[in-house]
Amino acid sequence: MISTEQSPRGSSTQAVPDDPFEELRAAFHVRLRSDAVRLAVLAAALARADADPAIIFEDIRLFAHRVHGAAALFGAPDIGSVADALEQAAISAAAVHAENSDASIWTALEALAQRLAAVNGKTTPAAPAARWLQRGVPVEIAPTLPRHAFRRQRS
Numbered sequence: 001m002i003s004t005e006q007s008p009r010g011s012s013t014q015a016v017p018d019d020p021f022e023e024l025r026a027a028f029h030v031r032l033r034s035d036a037v038r039l040a041v042l043a044a045a046l047a048r049a050d051a052d053p054a055i056i057f058e059d060i061r062l063f064a065h066r067v068h069g070a071a072a073l074f075g076a077p078d079i080g081s082v083a084d085a086l087e088q089a090a091i092s093a094a095a096v097h098a099e100n101s102d103a104s105i106w107t108a109l110e111a112l113a114q115r116l117a118a119v120n121g122k123t124t125p126a127a128p129a130a131r132w133l134q135r136g137v138p139v140e141i142a143p144t145l146p147r148h149a150f151r152r153q154r155s
Contacts, residue, residue, distance in 0.1 A: 028074045036116040049100040061090035
């Protein structure tokens, strides 16, 4: 909320936030929109990984860690817990040298994508199953991330 106070001269008023963190919280929610896009990009990179996906697991871990920390700071425990689950899944997948079709990481990716979509007032459309199958990801774990994340890369 914004309150108005008299300026020192008493002739005009200026807006002063009641909550000094209000602007930061607003910026956090704006960033969640770009985080949803970044998550989709990471998921698409993982789906396309032909070789060892360890680097992508690390990118996912770092992303999830950042989201988890910001969610804790701005009082969004629902996002924080889902981001933490993704971070832990990425750590585990990297530790066991999992393939890019690891069910635990895809489950966690999907959960965070759905949570971010809900915060942004959207639903996540299902990704085309045929594209996931072509990439070797079992259809039962194919995440429901935004379709634009799965455009084909030009060779």
